Amino acid sequence: MFSKALKGVALAALIAGAGMTTAHNAAAGEGNITVTYKDDVSTLDPAIGYDWQNWSMIKSLFDGLMDYEPGTTTLKPDLATGYTVSDDGLTYTFTLRKGVKFHNGREFKASDVKYTLERVVNPKTQSPGAGFFETIKGFAEESAGETESLSGVEVVDDYTVKFTLSQPDAAFLHKMALNFAHIVPKEEVEKWGQDFGKHPVGTGAFALEDWTLGQHLIFKANPDYHIAGIPKLDTITVEVGQEPVVALLRLQRGEVDIAGDGIPPAKFLEVMNDPEYKDLVVSGEQLHTGYITLNTNIPPFDNVKVRQAVNMAVNKDRIVRVINGRAVPANQPLPPLMPGYNTDYKGYAFDPEKAKSLLAEAGFADGVETTLFVANTDPQPRIAQAIQQDLSAIGMKVEIKSLAQANVIAAGGEADQAPMIWSGGMAWIADFPDPSNFYGPILGCGGAVPGGWNWSWYCNEELDAEASKADALADPSQADTRIDMWRDIFTKVMADAPWVPVFNEQRYTIRSPRLVADDAILVDPVHIPVHYDYIAVK
Amino acid sequence: MIAYILRRLVQAILILLGVSIVTYALLYMLPADPARQIAGRSATAETVANIREQLGLNLPFYEQYLRYLGNLLTGDFGRSYLQKTEVGELIAARLPATLLLMAGAIFCELLFGLTAGAIGAIKRNTPLDRGLMVASFVGVSAPQFVVGILMLYLFAVVLGWFPIGGYGTFAHLVLPSVSMGFLGAGWYSRMMRSSMLDVLRQDYVRTARAKGLGRARVFFVHAFPNALLPIIAMIGIDIGMFMSGIVVVESVFGWPGIGQLAWQAIQRVDIPIIMGVTLVSACAIVLGNLLADLVAPFIDPRIKLR
Numbered sequence: 001m002f003s004k005a006l007k008g009v010a011l012a013a014l015i016a017g018a019g020m021t022t023a024h025n026a027a028a029g030e031g032n033i034t035v036t037y038k039d040d041v042s043t044l045d046p047a048i049g050y051d052w053q054n055w056s057m058i059k060s061l062f063d064g065l066m067d068y069e070p071g072t073t074t075l076k077p078d079l080a081t082g083y084t085v086s087d088d089g090l091t092y093t094f095t096l097r098k099g100v101k102f103h104n105g106r107e108f109k110a111s112d113v114k115y116t117l118e119r120v121v122n123p124k125t126q127s128p129g130a131g132f133f134e135t136i137k138g139f140a141e142e143s144a145g146e147t148e149s150l151s152g153v154e155v156v157d158d159y160t161v162k163f164t165l166s167q168p169d170a171a172f173l174h175k176m177a178l179n180f181a182h183i184v185p186k187e188e189v190e191k192w193g194q195d196f197g198k199h200p201v202g203t204g205a206f207a208l209e210d211w212t213l214g215q216h217l218i219f220k221a222n223p224d225y226h227i228a229g230i231p232k233l234d235t236i237t238v239e240v241g242q243e244p245v246v247a248l249l250r251l252q253r254g255e256v257d258i259a260g261d262g263i264p265p266a267k268f269l270e271v272m273n274d275p276e277y278k279d280l281v282v283s284g285e286q287l288h289t290g291y292i293t294l295n296t297n298i299p300p301f302d303n304v305k306v307r308q309a310v311n312m313a314v315n316k317d318r319i320v321r322v323i324n325g326r327a328v329p330a331n332q333p334l335p336p337l338m339p340g341y342n343t344d345y346k347g348y349a350f351d352p353e354k355a356k357s358l359l360a361e362a363g364f365a366d367g368v369e370t371t372l373f374v375a376n377t378d379p380q381p382r383i384a385q386a387i388q389q390d391l392s393a394i395g396m397k398v399e400i401k402s403l404a405q406a407n408v409i410a411a412g413g414e415a416d417q418a419p420m421i422w423s424g425g426m427a428w429i430a431d432f433p434d435p436s437n438f439y440g441p442i443l444g445c446g447g448a449v450p451g452g453w454n455w456s457w458y459c460n461e462e463l464d465a466e467a468s469k470a471d472a473l474a475d476p477s478q479a480d481t482r483i484d485m486w487r488d489i490f491t492k493v494m495a496d497a498p499w500v501p502v503f504n505e506q507r508y509t510i511r512s513p514r515l516v517a518d519d520a521i522l523v524d525p526v527h528i529p530v531h532y533d534y535i536a537v538k
Numbered sequence: 539m540i541a542y543i544l545r546r547l548v549q550a551i552l553i554l555l556g557v558s559i560v561t562y563a564l565l566y567m568l569p570a571d572p573a574r575q576i577a578g579r580s581a582t583a584e585t586v587a588n589i590r591e592q593l594g595l596n597l598p599f600y601e602q603y604l605r606y607l608g609n610l611l612t613g614d615f616g617r618s619y620l621q622k623t624e625v626g627e628l629i630a631a632r633l634p635a636t637l638l639l640m641a642g643a644i645f646c647e648l649l650f651g652l653t654a655g656a657i658g659a660i661k662r663n664t665p666l667d668r669g670l671m672v673a674s675f676v677g678v679s680a681p682q683f684v685v686g687i688l689m690l691y692l693f694a695v696v697l698g699w700f701p702i703g704g705y706g707t708f709a710h711l712v713l714p715s716v717s718m719g720f721l722g723a724g725w726y727s728r729m730m731r732s733s734m735l736d737v738l739r740q741d742y743v744r745t746a747r748a749k750g751l752g753r754a755r756v757f758f759v760h761a762f763p764n765a766l767l768p769i770i771a772m773i774g775i776d777i778g779m780f781m782s783g784i785v786v787v788e789s790v791f792g793w794p795g796i797g798q799l800a801w802q803a804i805q806r807v808d809i810p811i812i813m814g815v816t817l818v819s820a821c822a823i824v825l826g827n828l829l830a831d832l833v834a835p836f837i838d839p840r841i842k843l844r
Contacts, residue, residue: 039802043622050578123588128578130585143584197622213623213631214794215705239704241792246703249695253702406570406807413574431580441580451571451586453579 029221029232031537033257033515035529036239036247041217043197044208046182047120047127052429053260055179056527057238060219060231062182062202065094065113066173070534071520073287073337073433075173079108079183079203079226089168089474096159100226102185103207110161114153115186118142121150129180132431135169168474170482174432205231205533214241219532232536248510252277257512257537260529265379268324271510284523285337286507287430289330289438291423292372292387292500293412293455298419300370305362307497310420311348312355313394314500319386323379327503333438333490335504337525340435340486347494347501355394367395372420373411376402380424383502387422412455421455427505428453433525435486436471443493458498463489514538543832550824557820558610561813562603570807571595576619606813615817616810618803625814629796633818635705636795639718639788640780642711644773646719647726652769654723655730656762659738662731670727677724682783686717686790703792714791718783722776726769734765767838774830778823 043049046062067078077083080094100108120127121142133139137152152164165172175181188201200208203226206219219236242250244264248271250256263271263281271277294301294310301307316329331347334340359365374384381402388398398420403411405425411417430437441447445464447454470485493499509522509529517535524531573590574581581589590596594605609616615625654674658667693713694702700713737743738761746756784797792798796815803811 039806040621040799042620045622048622050580123585124592126576126585126589126592128576128581128585131580131582134582143582143588194617194622213628214635214799241705241794241798242703243789243792246690246792250702255702404570404805404807406575407568410569410571410574413571449583451574451583 029230029536030234032235032237033233033512033535033537034237034239034255035258035260036242036250036256037260038241038243038247040214040240041211041238044200045197046179046184046200046202047116047125047129048197049179050128052528056524056529056532057217057219058179058182058200059204059527060206060236060532061200061204061208062179062184063100063204063226064177064179064182065096066177068177068433068526070531071518071524073339073525075177078177083173085474085476087475089170089472090165092163092165092172093156094161094163096161097226098159100203101224102188102203103201103222104185104188106185106187108183108185108203109158110155111158112183112185113161114150114155116183117153117181118148118150119184119189120180122148127180129178132175132178132180135165135167135172137164137166139166168472170471170474170479171432171434171436172474174434174437178432206236209235216240227533231533233532236532251280251510251512254512257515258529259510262529263508263510265323265326268326268508272324277510280513281508281510282519282522283506283508284519284525285335286505286523286525286528287335287337287433288427288505289333289335290327290427290502290505291330291333292502293418293421293423294498294500295419295455295457296498297415297457300362300364300368301419303362304496305358306364306368308348309355309358309362309394310391310396311497311500312351312358313396314387314390314502315350316502317350318390319383320503322382322386323503326508327505330501330504332494332501333443333499334435335430338430338433338435338438340483340490342487342491345491345494348497352390352393359394359396364395367397369397369399370419371399371401372422373401373403373408373418374422375405375408375425377405377425380422383424384422412453413451415450415457418455422502423455435483435490436467439467439486439489443498456498458493458496460493460496463492546828546831550828553824554817554820558607558813558817559603561816562606563599565809565812566599566602568807572619572807572809575807610817615814618808618811620806620808621811625810628799628811629814629818632794632796632799635793636784636788636797638711639714639784639793639795640777642715643718643722643780643783644776646715647722647776648769648773650719650723651726652730652766654727656734656765658727658731659734659765660757662735667731671731674724674727677720678728679724680720682717682721682786683790685720686714686787689713689717690790703790705792705794714787714793717790718780718787721783722779726772729769729772730765733768734761737761737765740764767834770837771830771834774826774828777826781819781822 037053039053041054042051044054044058044061046058049058063079065078065080066075068074069076079097079100081097083092083094085092096110102108117133119125121130121133121139123143123145130143136150138150141147142150154162156162183203185201189196192199198211205222205225207222209220210218217238221231221234244259244261245267247256247259247261248264248267251259271281294307296302320327320329332342332345372384372387374380384400388400391398408421409426412421428438428442441453443454443458444467445459445461448457448459466485466489470482473482507523511522514537515535516538521531521534573586573595576589577586594602617624618628654670658670661667690713694700700709704710743756743761746760784795785801788795788797789801799811800815
């Protein structure tokens with residue numbers, strides 16, 4: 001289906017037209033949509049951008065060697081046409097797609113892959129994603145500043161690139177699909193320097209046409225895009241500085257096609273109960289778990305019985321009601337959409353009586369005092385209050401500390417600061433659909449360091465060893481074994497109960513009636529809020 | 539005169555220095571670690587350490603501050619932590635929108651305030667006067683976000699006379715300007731009314747009337763300009779008031795000015811932007827006051843600058 005790039009625009013149009021149900025007459029799509037956001041778009045540099053707002057835009061401007069089938073979490077080659085993995089899982093050889101052009105007209109070559117990876121790993125780039133590539137050989141030398149080249153990436157010829165890893169990494173192909181590994185042209189990065197994020201040039205379905213700071217961005221279809229018939233739109237106008245409530249009103253008036261910040265919590269029930277608008281809302285799952293961390297360094301949570309008691313005391317159904325049912329209760333760290341989710345595991349059932357007796361067994365029959373940290377934006381403090389009530393029912397007196405998000409994150413990263421944190425607003429959303437991403441940084445020993453994200457400071461060396469073993473199973477034929485191992489690891493984590501998994505948030509996208517796309521595209525698990533390349537207008 | 543301006547300029551520089559030290563110190567004391575914020579949740583400890591060093595965040599406070607000040611003197615506000623763009627560029631891109639909104643707001647408050655005040659003074663102690671003064675009291679007391687949201691709802695959503703927020707045309711300017719001007723209009727009408735009453739009681743007004751001049755002429759040529767004097771000093775001070783107002787009004791109306799920029803930066807603890815906007819605002823306040831003092835003697839020759 002994704003054959004070599006087609007040079008004749010007419011031919012591309014023909015094929016595109018044949019494959020689609022709606023009328024379509026050019027390779028580069030037609031029509032414009034308006035998307036609104038409250039905040040400015042921060043940067044469109046794929047090495048730097050790491051918030052949910054620019055994530056999907058960067059994906060439309062740039063491409064990686066790997067990507068996902070639209071609307072799914074299934075990997076597929078993108079700028080590569082294929083790859084081979086050596087038996088020991090240490091060498092990946094990608095064959096590159098020929099004839100792919102950057103927005104500046106130059107052809108994409110293997111040297112661009114090498115340059116891109118070297119740039120991301122280079123400490124001067126300050127990329128928040130550099131750490132994902134630590135399994136590539138030469139990573140340590142380059143990140144220490146000893147050299148500016150990455151020995152594990154080798155240009156074999158213009159259309160072949162070979163990666164050598166220092167250890168097997170089953171998530172490597174997912175990492176090649178991350179924005180941080182999206183290919184950038186050296187000449188443009190050098191031309192713009194630190195301002196490349198304002199002047200992005202990639203190979204993606206859209207090119208940035210205009211960016212008026214504080215007002216709007218305009219993305220224009222790339223007529224040379226390597227997938228025929230994509231994108232389906234001609235332009236996308238992103239307007240910034242719009243409050244979500246205002247965006248919703250404008251959407252109802254037909255001035256906006258996608259409210260980028262979603263449906264404001266205060267308006268959620270009103271919209272869902274309105275026959276005119278509820279059909280415009282599409283809901284879907286995402287790779288998200290909201291949880292309470294119980295700091296295993298700080299009494300009383302150094303006692304596993306207390307942690308288990310808290311797990312039984314929190315009424316998750318009620319918390320879901322607090323947020324108008326925009327989530328489903330969770331019983332384990334992994335979200336249901338993630339491979340490795342344990343459908344047989346039932347978790348800790350809500351049972352305040354049993355929780356009380358566990359607390360008594362732990363020596364806190366007369367109750368205990370502790371503190372719950374929470375971000376100060378709605379609805380997080382309300383959820384914290386629900387938790388506070390649930391815990392007071394079993395004799396735990398919880399003081400709520402509601403702070404700016406950055407300050408909660410800072411407290412979580414210190415070993416002795418935050419006994420409990422409600423993760424709302426800062427909860428883990430997977431970077432890529434692989435269970436390993438839900439372990440290392442947030443439950444593994446590697447994350448239990450100052451400034452880390454393992455706010456439970458949970459470090460189980462046995463499980464860490466099992467995790468390394470699982471991730472060494474890089475051969476595709478071992479994929480099922482590996483997922484089984486991960487399922488087992490997360491089930492064992494729950495026995496130690498460093499977290500209270502509370503809910504998995506659902507996604508709700510509201511769009512204008514004229515916007516056409518499969519529901520899966522509108523709640524794409526990788527592209528938030530939508531997969532811009534695959535939406536069209538009537 | 540020149541000595542006076544120089545002295546005021548020196549004062550202004552000292553004030554700005556003070557503002558910069560206090561703001562910088564407050565932001566420095568925040569428990570949020572900028573390096574960790576830039577590095578993101580997937581960064582290794584080395585990445586965080588490396589960013590901290592590149593940004594000079596591991597230096598002692600005074601060194602960081604002096605470094606910032608040094609860059610500032612060359613016109614370099616630094617780069618936004620999260621947007622990665624030069625703060626100077628971000629502010630420059632948004633300043634015109636804020637200046638336009640301020641001009642609109644000053645126009646609105648003068649138009650409503652002076653008219654209401656003058657009418658109140660002429661028709662003093664009538665129901666019209668009382669009604670206007672109650673309205674100004676509401677204007678002074680109502681929080682701007684309430685006024686803004688109510689106006690947005692009534693005139694844009696329900697009646698559809700104006701666009702629902704945004705920027706670009708004259709129609710976009712009306713509601714935010716009126717929301718901003720509403721507060722000032724309340725002050726101005728009360729000040730104008732009492733100032734006008736004072737002037738109307740002066741001997742020269744009585745003389746003018748006694749000469750046989752018409753009410754309207756006495757009012758507009760003799761009384762009104764004199765009653766304006768205290769108001770002009772107010773406009774300079776107003777610029778400072780606006781600086782707090784624009785944060786609210788710009789956010790409500792999606793107006794792409796520096797107030798909105800500041801609000802976003804505060805929520806994300808983007809320190810270089812917060813510093814930049816604070817300094818630019820402080821500049822505006824200082825200059826506004828200076829200007830008001832400098833203009834006063836031209837309007838009223840009785841005032842002498844020393």
